[in-house]
Amino acid sequence: MEKIASFQIDHLRLKPGVYVSRKDKFTELVITTFDLRFKEPNKEPVMDMPALHTIEHLCATFLRSHNDWSQKVVYFGPMGCRTGFYLILEGSYQSTDVLPLLSEMFEWIEKFEGAVPGASPVECGNWRELNIDMAKWECRKYAILVNKANKENLEYPGSVV
Helix, strand or coil, rough: CCCHHHCCCCCCCCCCCEEEEEEEEEEEEEEEEEEEEECCCCCCCCCHHHHHEEEEEEHHHHHHHCCCHHHHEEEEEECCCCCCEEEEEEEECHHHHHHHHHHHHHHHHHHCCCCCCCCCCCCCCCCCCCCCHHHHHHHEEEEEEECCHHHCCCCCCCHHH
């Protein structure tokens, strides 16, 4: 079998950042997948499940409710390795195109109060495993990177392993 694109990134050199993971074209439709890498793979502890789960709920709610971007959001969800998230948007984009959206999203999360969206047994299959405080801490840390993004954390290092 062919090695998939995400396994062709040298994870020993990968730093936290906002990366275009891939662009897929379906006839005229382009889908851009972003790698929102919160943690340095194999060096930093991964996110704990309650924080990861809460970030998923908050970000998905924000993105699917956004006035300008909601119709372009295909998917937002965690990486299995728990070092970040995938954001998939309809259209062809670069990392710099989504920095304002991400900055706005993390500002919204920082100010968020109340119950986590979808935190009930009717709405979520694991609704008890949420942690708003840890989620905000992880997002606060990542927001600093987003707000100071540069070439080093916007382009994959050494694409092919």
